[in-house]
Amino acid sequence: MASISNKIIVLCCCFVSTTFVWGQNGKHFVFPEYQEGQIVYKNKKVNKVELNYNKATEEMVYTGSDGKKMALHPIDQIDTIYFEKRSFIPSGNSFEEVLLSGKYPLYASYHCRLSIGAQNIGYGSSSTTAIDNISSLNTGGEMYQLKLPENYKVEPYTIYTIEINGKRERFRRIKEVIKIFPERKKEIMNFQKKNKLKNDNEGIIQLIQYISSL
Structure with a gap:
């Protein structure tokens, strides 16, 4: 099968309008x-x-x-x-x-x-x-x-992995962290609301650092 780059060259040489541009x-x-x-x-x-x-x-x-x-x-x-x-x-x-x-x-x-x-x-x-x-x-x-x-x-998209006593747990969003730490549900929800955490690296890092301090 011809590569994408080869297709682009052929189309350009034929002066055919195409959306395959870089x-x-x-x-x-x-x-x-x-x-x-x-x-x-x-x-x-x-x-x-x-x-x-x-x-x-x-x-x-x-x-x-x-x-x-x-x-x-x-x-x-x-x-x-x-x-x-x-x-x-x-x-x-x-x-x-x-x-x-x-x-x-x-x-x-x-x-x-x-x-x-x-x-x-x-x-x-x-x-x-x-x-x-x-x-x-x-x-x-x-x-x-x-x-x-x-x-x-x-x-x-990003998949996060946290190690707890040698066991690895995977999650994608802050709400899934609550399932990993159900006993900290109230603290996690309050911390997220107070700091307006997002489901990105910065927000996830802040949350795990907070949980680690409890």
Whole structure:
């Protein structure tokens, strides 16, 4: 199957109007740009390279010496990847960010749903098609670029993991934290209301820090 980039070239050469032009979203990456990261391996070896985490492919992508974007593999010998103020550790075949250590270690794994917007299908309506097989669209490394075609819809979401006495609990929203700490329901609800916490990293971190202090 021809790659997306090849299709774009063919359409442009034929002077056919199309929505497959490179957009400027970058929502399928954690960082808006590739940036220097420090890879620390379990054998203490350290390597510095430009990196970014791809939420769609769930891979840490690096910039090679030739400028080509490639997924970082294998990752089982990696201990931690450090950016300026953030750190990521391997988790299965992907990575998760370390948000908190201490009494209740907190981690975030980043994902996104992709769908392709179709042309108008009549009666003023349009349709979208969910993308289930990301690898089929990445044969030429298109998913490693910061810009995707404009008709690609990117819906990022985060799954949080908290460790409690060695047991890992997953959640996505503050209201789910109440189920993990039912005995702290009143305190959690009051703290959320008082501080107007949102379901993002900042809000989740504030809440877990508060619970840790109780």
